[in-house]
Amino acid sequence: MLEVKSVNEVYDILEREFADICPESETVDICSACGRILAQDVLSHEDIPAFHRSSVDGYAVCAADTFGAGEAAPAQLSFSGEIRMGEKPAFPLERGHTVYIPTGGELPEGADAVVMVEYSEDLGDGYIYLGKAAAPGNNMVFKGDDIRAGARVFPRGKRLRPQDIGVLAALGVTSVPVKKRIRVGILSTGDEVVDIHESPAGAQVRDINSYSLYAGLLAYGAEPVLYGIIRDRFECMRETALKAAGECDVVLISGGSSVGSRDETLRVIASLGEPGVLVHGIAVKPGKPTILARIGNKAVFGLPGHPASAYFIFHLFVLRLLDRVNRVNEPKHYPIPARMSKNYPSNHGREEYVPVRLTHDGTCAVASPVFGKSGLITLLSSADGYVRVERGTEGLKAGATVEVIPFGRYGGGGI
Amino acid sequence: MLEVKSVNEVYDILEREFADICPESETVDICSACGRILAQDVLSHEDIPAFHRSSVDGYAVCAADTFGAGEAAPAQLSFSGEIRMGEKPAFPLERGHTVYIPTGGELPEGADAVVMVEYSEDLGDGYIYLGKAAAPGNNMVFKGDDIRAGARVFPRGKRLRPQDIGVLAALGVTSVPVKKRIRVGILSTGDEVVDIHESPAGAQVRDINSYSLYAGLLAYGAEPVLYGIIRDRFECMRETALKAAGECDVVLISGGSSVGSRDETLRVIASLGEPGVLVHGIAVKPGKPTILARIGNKAVFGLPGHPASAYFIFHLFVLRLLDRVNRVNEPKHYPIPARMSKNYPSNHGREEYVPVRLTHDGTCAVASPVFGKSGLITLLSSADGYVRVERGTEGLKAGATVEVIPFGRYGGGGI
Numbered sequence: 001m002l003e004v005k006s007v008n009e010v011y012d013i014l015e016r017e018f019a020d021i022c023p024e025s026e027t028v029d030i031c032s033a034c035g036r037i038l039a040q041d042v043l044s045h046e047d048i049p050a051f052h053r054s055s056v057d058g059y060a061v062c063a064a065d066t067f068g069a070g071e072a073a074p075a076q077l078s079f080s081g082e083i084r085m086g087e088k089p090a091f092p093l094e095r096g097h098t099v100y101i102p103t104g105g106e107l108p109e110g111a112d113a114v115v116m117v118e119y120s121e122d123l124g125d126g127y128i129y130l131g132k133a134a135a136p137g138n139n140m141v142f143k144g145d146d147i148r149a150g151a152r153v154f155p156r157g158k159r160l161r162p163q164d165i166g167v168l169a170a171l172g173v174t175s176v177p178v179k180k181r182i183r184v185g186i187l188s189t190g191d192e193v194v195d196i197h198e199s200p201a202g203a204q205v206r207d208i209n210s211y212s213l214y215a216g217l218l219a220y221g222a223e224p225v226l227y228g229i230i231r232d233r234f235e236c237m238r239e240t241a242l243k244a245a246g247e248c249d250v251v252l253i254s255g256g257s258s259v260g261s262r263d264e265t266l267r268v269i270a271s272l273g274e275p276g277v278l279v280h281g282i283a284v285k286p287g288k289p290t291i292l293a294r295i296g297n298k299a300v301f302g303l304p305g306h307p308a309s310a311y312f313i314f315h316l317f318v319l320r321l322l323d324r325v326n327r328v329n330e331p332k333h334y335p336i337p338a339r340m341s342k343n344y345p346s347n348h349g350r351e352e353y354v355p356v357r358l359t360h361d362g363t364c365a366v367a368s369p370v371f372g373k374s375g376l377i378t379l380l381s382s383a384d385g386y387v388r389v390e391r392g393t394e395g396l397k398a399g400a401t402v403e404v405i406p407f408g409r410y411g412g413g414g415i
Numbered sequence: 416m417l418e419v420k421s422v423n424e425v426y427d428i429l430e431r432e433f434a435d436i437c438p439e440s441e442t443v444d445i446c447s448a449c450g451r452i453l454a455q456d457v458l459s460h461e462d463i464p465a466f467h468r469s470s471v472d473g474y475a476v477c478a479a480d481t482f483g484a485g486e487a488a489p490a491q492l493s494f495s496g497e498i499r500m501g502e503k504p505a506f507p508l509e510r511g512h513t514v515y516i517p518t519g520g521e522l523p524e525g526a527d528a529v530v531m532v533e534y535s536e537d538l539g540d541g542y543i544y545l546g547k548a549a550a551p552g553n554n555m556v557f558k559g560d561d562i563r564a565g566a567r568v569f570p571r572g573k574r575l576r577p578q579d580i581g582v583l584a585a586l587g588v589t590s591v592p593v594k595k596r597i598r599v600g601i602l603s604t605g606d607e608v609v610d611i612h613e614s615p616a617g618a619q620v621r622d623i624n625s626y627s628l629y630a631g632l633l634a635y636g637a638e639p640v641l642y643g644i645i646r647d648r649f650e651c652m653r654e655t656a657l658k659a660a661g662e663c664d665v666v667l668i669s670g671g672s673s674v675g676s677r678d679e680t681l682r683v684i685a686s687l688g689e690p691g692v693l694v695h696g697i698a699v700k701p702g703k704p705t706i707l708a709r710i711g712n713k714a715v716f717g718l719p720g721h722p723a724s725a726y727f728i729f730h731l732f733v734l735r736l737l738d739r740v741n742r743v744n745e746p747k748h749y750p751i752p753a754r755m756s757k758n759y760p761s762n763h764g765r766e767e768y769v770p771v772r773l774t775h776d777g778t779c780a781v782a783s784p785v786f787g788k789s790g791l792i793t794l795l796s797s798a799d800g801y802v803r804v805e806r807g808t809e810g811l812k813a814g815a816t817v818e819v820i821p822f823g824r825y826g827g828g829g830i
Binding site: 030031033034035048049050051053055085086087088089103104105106141145146147153154160161162163164165166167168169170171172173174190191192193196197199200202203204205206207208209210211212213214215216218219305307308311334336337358364365373376377378380381383384404406407408 | 445446448449450463464465466468470500501502503504518519520521556560561562568569575576577578579580581582583584585586587588589605606607608611612614615617618619620621622623624625626627628629630631633634720722723726749751752773779780788791792793795796798799819821822823
């Protein structure tokens with residue numbers, strides 16, 4: 001029996017003990033790269049834009065030719081024609097001359113600013129009259145202003161969002177190296193648990209954890225594999241756990257909730273191989289009986305049997321492990337400051353995570369704890385996120401400002 | 416030429432003019448339902464839990480038998496055996512008796528509380544000594560406490576999260592009716608635009624919008640269809656737009672950025688059918704030249720050609736339309752209160768959306784505007800979210816509290 005660890009101790013263990021595990025990478029088309037994690041830095045091989053580009057419809061000028069111009073005394077410049085979209089200007093701009101240029105057009109050599117068409121007058125006398133002075137660089141983007149050739153555009157470990165896919169397209173990067181999806185095996189144990197396709201008899205209950213974990217892993221971007229419900233017999237459990245550890249990178253065993261099956265899960269995990277059990281018990285509520293082991297280069301979690309507890313532990317620790325081995329280098333979520341709607345007493349000597357609903361009172365966000373007996377499976381489905389109560393405090397006072405860690409909302413995410 | 420509309424006027428138009436459009440539904444297995452939108456309410460056909468269930472390992476009692484018990488004067492109850500996980504208790508509990516019950520076990524008839532095993536003593540004399548009084552309901556969950564038979568568990572329009580999938584599993588709901596993915600056609604126009612698989616020549620640029628929109632639509636949970644790059648000729652554009660409107664529910668035409676191609680896009684959209692153009696121009700920065708039309712029961716957007724503008728308009732208006740027709744009944748994101756790191760001047764007479772980076776100074780979130788010329792494609796990829804500057808104000812002051820609308824972070828989202 002190992003000592004119960006604090007949440008931060010477990011975070012340190014995840015950081016330290018799994019540092020050498022690194023999933024392989026694969027190359028995917030950018031159309032299927034959103035949400036994936038870059039396995040390498042992305043460098044630019046060219047300047048973006050690739051040419052001095054106008055940001056407006058107007059007249060390309062040598063800025064110095066417009067100095068001092070104004071509504072009352074417009075600059076008078078010889079009209080030398082029109083730049084066409086997508087085409088290189090045929091000739092350089094001479095001093096004292098101007099050309100019409102559309103938004104996105106390439107400035108001719110010699111031009112260093114654009115005056116918006118709104119400030120121009122064309123009297124048909126071969127001159128364009130510009131009623132506004134331009135400083136060099138006005139209304140244009142210089143070659144390489146956006147991205148310089150050779151620059152690191154995105155670091156490895158970045159999770160690609162839709163707008164990042166746009167940047168890859170701009171660079172002509174049609175496929176990118178990303179981390180392979182981590183395979184995660186899911187086992188449920190408990191003699192009282194039956195599959196959702198069966199009808200529970202007597203005091204049986206349906207397998208919930210397999211399905212919420214499956215969905216959570218898909219949503220993260222992992223590849224979940226269901227191994228079904230395993231009877232609480234050492235040999236059965238060990239055989240399936242070994243098979244899962246052989247086929248997957250991470251194994252989650254959600255425990256039967258009785259003492260007997262909890263003990264059996266620990267014995268099974270301890271028997272799988274070296275280095276073995278790293279954590280047995282975390283000073284956290286819910287989820288105290290959590291187990292964490294490393295078997296070869298695989299991670300094995302023993303999760304609590306209770307669905308809300310199992311999902312919390314998944315959120316707090318399993319996702320953190322996945323981010324660790326994927327080398328994700330950005331925060332998982334933005335905490336939302338909110339005011340507690342009522343007191344939440346707590347004095348367990350364990351760090352506690354409290355599911356909350358989020359509303360808004362017109363001035364600030366309000367967090368209302370979702371109360372309910374710990375046996376309730378609807379605790380999490382009625383919550384928008386959760387708040388942390390530090391160990392050794394007496395809970396949260398009504399009116400206190402807390403940081404809510406939001407559960408994701410948006411289906412596809414990244415948006 | 417229609418009048419330029421305010422952002423709220425456009426929201427009203429989306430709400431009102433597309434109220435009758437409703438995508439069909441389809442039934443999917445709960446393993447692939449995460450992120451999908453419920454097409455019907457989910458009702459429970461049974462009580463959860465289906466029996467009075469213990470939340471701890473302990474002794475089931477008739478609470479009244481323990482009244483007055485304490486460490487000094489334990490209640491002495493006849494030991495009547497053990498409840499086994501998943502099995503119905505074989506006999507009711509008599510007054511003055513107790514049975515051992517594991518976490519998750521079914522309470523026998525007559526029992527109305529559980530005393531934790533920590534407070535019990537078994538001296539081997541046929542009695543169990545309980546050093547703590549229990550009130551009725553202690554350490555147990557009553558039948559139906561979590562979900563009552565007949566209750567509406569989730570409303571239609573809800574986007575399913577992993578923990579919601581767990582609740583469906585608990586109810587034995589193995590598949591659910593969800594909205595079909597909305598098909599959205601994507602067209603790029605602009606004579607200067609080339610596909611990302613080609614090398615830009617002269618002053619050509621690569622097609623960015625098709626790919627950021629494609630990724631954004633996938634991330635939302637829609638079904639994007641690429642129609643490629645269409646030359647800025649009325650007949651070409653009209654033909655492809657009609658084809659897309661025939662095959663898809665929504666069509667996005669991201670415009671060439673020159674005045675000429677903008678005008679052509681408007682003419683094309685106006686020619687597609689009735690009722691036609693609803694919005695031409697929105698008082699918003701970026702994204703003023705946006706077009707919105709309804710053609711039969713399809714929506715058509717003309718998006719700005721500039722990638723950052725196009726993506727903002729997608730985020731602000733296209734996603735809102737998708738949520739509208741999908742009848743999504745929950746907020747899209749939680750705004751994050753943050754302190755402005757510096758002044759952001761603004762006096763355009765248009766509502767402005769400013770991309771920001773989010774950091775944390777130890778006390779609160781800090782929003783730093785991502786400055787850059789409007790031609791830059793990296794504006795959005797370096798932003799974590801955006802803030803709104805109201806029309807007619809002079810911008811945002813350093814130190815002011817703003818609400819940041821975060822871009823999604825997490826790949827699969829919903830987590």
